[in-house]
Amino acid sequence: MYAILTDDPGLARAGSGDRTYYFVESVDGTTNEPLEGAVASVACWGDTATVEADPERAAVSADGTRATPDSEGHQWGTVCPTDPDYRTDLLERLEELEGDVRLTTLGFPGESFCYCDRCDRQFEDSGYDDRTAWRSAVITEFVADTATRVDGELTATLYPDPYPGHLQERAGIDVRALAAHVDGFLVPLCSPGYETTYWVESLARGFVAELEGLGVDLSIQLSAAEIEPERLAEITRKLEEHADEIVYGTSPDDADTARETIDRLREKSEVPA
Numbered sequence: 001m002y003a004i005l006t007d008d009p010g011l012a013r014a015g016s017g018d019r020t021y022y023f024v025e026s027v028d029g030t031t032n033e034p035l036e037g038a039v040a041s042v043a044c045w046g047d048t049a050t051v052e053a054d055p056e057r058a059a060v061s062a063d064g065t066r067a068t069p070d071s072e073g074h075q076w077g078t079v080c081p082t083d084p085d086y087r088t089d090l091l092e093r094l095e096e097l098e099g100d101v102r103l104t105t106l107g108f109p110g111e112s113f114c115y116c117d118r119c120d121r122q123f124e125d126s127g128y129d130d131r132t133a134w135r136s137a138v139i140t141e142f143v144a145d146t147a148t149r150v151d152g153e154l155t156a157t158l159y160p161d162p163y164p165g166h167l168q169e170r171a172g173i174d175v176r177a178l179a180a181h182v183d184g185f186l187v188p189l190c191s192p193g194y195e196t197t198y199w200v201e202s203l204a205r206g207f208v209a210e211l212e213g214l215g216v217d218l219s220i221q222l223s224a225a226e227i228e229p230e231r232l233a234e235i236t237r238k239l240e241e242h243a244d245e246i247v248y249g250t251s252p253d254d255a256d257t258a259r260e261t262i263d264r265l266r267e268k269s270e271v272p273a
């Protein structure tokens with residue numbers, strides 16, 4: 001299956017793939033009206049606008065660093081995942097959506113987050129000895145609550161690190177626990193132009209191993225920027241045996257590339273008469 005991911009409503013409506021992912025909530029805090037039939041892509045705790053309006057809501061590390069776009073290693077602001085009002089509002093917005101939903105910026109924004117007073121208190125009261133296990137429980141519980149509110153398929157985006165245990169340490173993402181609540185995982189392996197590609201296949205294979213036996217789909221997201229359609233098709237062919245779906249991140253500038261790539265792939269896969 002081939003899909004496109006875009007924040008452009010015109011491209012989303014054109015529907016050049018089998019499925020369209022459309023940004024309904026982005027990490028900068030902007031929102032778009034959902035489009036019927038498109039997978040609604042929703043940034044969970046990545047929300048620069050909220051963090052800028054109220055910096056106290058940003059997740060904070062043990063050394064006091066706030067997860068804001070101007071902190072090193074952060075490209076956007078991240079709200080603390082135990083912020084109760086934010087969680088409630090987010091779940092309400094997810095419940096209002098119709099059809100399929102993809103969650104992005106799921107989890108804590110790094111290994112050293114979050115050490116706000118509320119997180120410290122909740123961890124102490126949780127009965128967990130291990131903070132990593134407690135963080136995973138927080139995220140898993142949120143995804144479980146989301147799953148009961150979403151009527152279509154639920155897809156969770158994963159940071160592209162398939163090494164066992166890394167996602168849990170980094171973000172509080174326990175893939176095995178989440179698999180019970182989602183239909184699939186989406187892994188962005190994006191690099192404009194793809195000068196080298198060995199890492200794309202290595203990471204895809206790593207996720208195949210990580211997800212084996214869990215009964216969930218694997219979608220791989222590729223970038224359609226600064227690349228010729230034939231080369232993007234070539235990369236796709238190498239990945240197809242590992243993934244259930246290839247998603248092309250697309251803007252109006254490279255919409256033709258994504259469309260042509262999908263056309264080429266479909267032509268080749270048709271059995272000659």
Ligand SMILES: [Zn+2]
Nearest residue numbers: 080114116119
């Ligand atoms: Zn916190």
